[in-house]
Amino acid sequence: MNTERLEELAALYALDLLEGAELAEFEALIRCDEAPAALAKECREAVTHLGLSLPALEPPARLRRKVMESTQIAAVVPGPWYGEVLPWAIAASFALAALVLWNQGQQSEQRVNAVARELETLKIQITEITSHRDKLAAELGQADGQRDEMRVRLEKLENERRSLQLQMATLQNQDPLDGLRFVRLEAQQNVWKGTDITAVWYPNRLEGRIDLAGLTIAEPGKDYQLWIISPDATQPISAGVLITADGHGSQNFHLDQQVKVAALAISVEPKGGSASPTGPVILVGAIN
Amino acid sequence: MSEPENGLNDLIREVATGNRHAFERVYDALSPTLYALAIRMLARLEDAEDVVQDVFVKIWSDASQFDPSRGTVPAWATTILRRRAIDRIRSRGRRDRLYEAAGKEPSTAQPNPPSPATAAAFSESAALLRQKLDALPAEVRGTLELAYFSGLSQTEIAEELKIPITTVKSHARRAMQILRQNLVRLQ
Numbered sequence: 120m121n122t123e124r125l126e127e128l129a130a131l132y133a134l135d136l137l138e139g140a141e142l143a144e145f146e147a148l149i150r151c152d153e154a155p156a157a158l159a160k161e162c163r164e165a166v167t168h169l170g171l172s173l174p175a176l177e178p179p180a181r182l183r184r185k186v187m188e189s190t191q192i193a194a195v196v197p198g199p200w201y202g203e204v205l206p207w208a209i210a211a212s213f214a215l216a217a218l219v220l221w222n223q224g225q226q227s228e229q230r231v232n233a234v235a236r237e238l239e240t241l242k243i244q245i246t247e248i249t250s251h252r253d254k255l256a257a258e259l260g261q262a263d264g265q266r267d268e269m270r271v272r273l274e275k276l277e278n279e280r281r282s283l284q285l286q287m288a289t290l291q292n293q294d295p296l297d298g299l300r301f302v303r304l305e306a307q308q309n310v311w312k313g314t315d316i317t318a319v320w321y322p323n324r325l326e327g328r329i330d331l332a333g334l335t336i337a338e339p340g341k342d343y344q345l346w347i348i349s350p351d352a353t354q355p356i357s358a359g360v361l362i363t364a365d366g367h368g369s370q371n372f373h374l375d376q377q378v379k380v381a382a383l384a385i386s387v388e389p390k391g392g393s394a395s396p397t398g399p400v401i402l403v404g405a406i407n
Numbered sequence: 408m409s410e411p412e413n414g415l416n417d418l419i420r421e422v423a424t425g426n427r428h429a430f431e432r433v434y435d436a437l438s439p440t441l442y443a444l445a446i447r448m449l450a451r452l453e454d455a456e457d458v459v460q461d462v463f464v465k466i467w468s469d470a471s472q473f474d475p476s477r478g479t480v481p482a483w484a485t486t487i488l489r490r491r492a493i494d495r496i497r498s499r500g501r502r503d504r505l506y507e508a509a510g511k512e513p514s515t516a517q518p519n520p521p522s523p524a525t526a527a528a529f530s531e532s533a534a535l536l537r538q539k540l541d542a543l544p545a546e547v548r549g550t551l552e553l554a555y556f557s558g559l560s561q562t563e564i565a566e567e568l569k570i571p572i573t574t575v576k577s578h579a580r581r582a583m584q585i586l587r588q589n590l591v592r593l594q
Contacts, residue, residue: 127576130583134554136561165586167482169555172536173447175439182456190467
């Protein structure tokens with residue numbers, strides 16, 4: 120703020136012409152800055168001399184009387200008869216009030232202490248309950264974990280069970296024993312009595328296996344030939360020449376076409392076998 | 408004023424302790440000036456007396472709050488008086504309008520002439536200052552008087568003198584420079 124503006128504000132301030140924002144601005148300035156404050160004071164003094172420039176006037180005597188009377192009343196309050204007692208009464212009242220307040224204060228303090236103790240007890244209980252709740256929550260969490268684990272295991276077992284059921288169903292469908300027939304071929308001539316030949320037949324697979332134990336080696340120039348007897352065929356179907364090894368071994372055989380098999384038979388044929396039986400039938404076994 | 412400045416400060420300190428004699432001496436020292444100022448501002452004797460009475464009651468009750476570092480005793484007293492008088496002027500403005508509406512004139516009376524002692528005590532410095540003020544340009548003096556004695560605002564002075572507010576401000580500054588210069592000379 121420049122000097123001219125400062126002097127202007129100080130002059131207006133001294134003449135009580137400052138208002139609103141200007142007044143607030145200048146009052147803030149003189150509160151925190153000594154130089155403007157000194158200038159304001161000087162201007163106020165100068166303005167005072169404006170009043171002093173007036174010709175003095177003798178105030179009326181009644182004004183002096185009125186001033187003295189009014190200030191006398193303010194200075195010494197004429198007291199009634201209780202004037203001297205009043206201060207003591209007030210003091211006693213204060214003392215009584217203080218006593219009552221002290222008593223109330225004591226009661227309040229006791230009550231506050233009791234409430235504080237109850238509060239402490241409640242805090243401890245809350246802490247214990249909270250701890251117990253946390254423990255239970257942990258246990259619950261653990262149990263939930265175990266339950267989930269059990270569920271997983273159960274689900275896994277269930278899957279395994281379903282899988283096994285499926286496998287079982289598949290195996291049942293594929294039952295290798297389903298329809299398996301055991302055949303015992305019996306000698307048709309005395310010379311072959313005591314020869315015990317067995318075979319199995321898998322109707323679903325159209326194949327079978329024959330055990331050749333006990334069957335001696337065929338005579339030179341001869342072979343044993345296995346025949347399948349079927350009601351669906353007009354003559355026996357060759358199941359192949361049997362290769363024996365002096366009472367050992369077994370041999371597979373099969374059908375190329377789906378026909379009902381009623382019996383198995385072995386005949387002695389020329390070396391290499393025949394298209395249809397030509398030699399004697401030595402062993403026959405019916406299939407039930 | 409018959410009491411020197413330091414003497415007035417001492418008296419006010421005594422007044423603050425409830426010293427009635429000191430208060431009477433303060434009254435004697437300040438009342439002619441304050442009364443003259445009140446008459447000049449308010450024109451009516453009864454209003455002037457009421458305001459002066461208010462000022463002395465305030466001096467009596469607030470003497471302990473007087474701070475010499477913030478100004479002199481006369482400055483403090485005249486400031487109180489001016490503010491009370493301005494309040495009364497403003498409230499009277501409303502009251503006068505009521506009188507006017509009722510067709511009545513507010514009462515006025517002539518003040519007592521100063522006693523020889525009072526006149527002697529105040530005449531010399533007051534006359535010197537009046538002389539200086541009379542030498543001011545009419546507009547500057549008019550601004551000063553309307554502000555100080557009539558309690559008008561900047562806007563009201565501008566309207567009264569038919570000048571811009573910026574001119575009111577510059578007149579106030581110019582008048583204050585002269586008053587401060589003469590204050591130094593008077594001291």
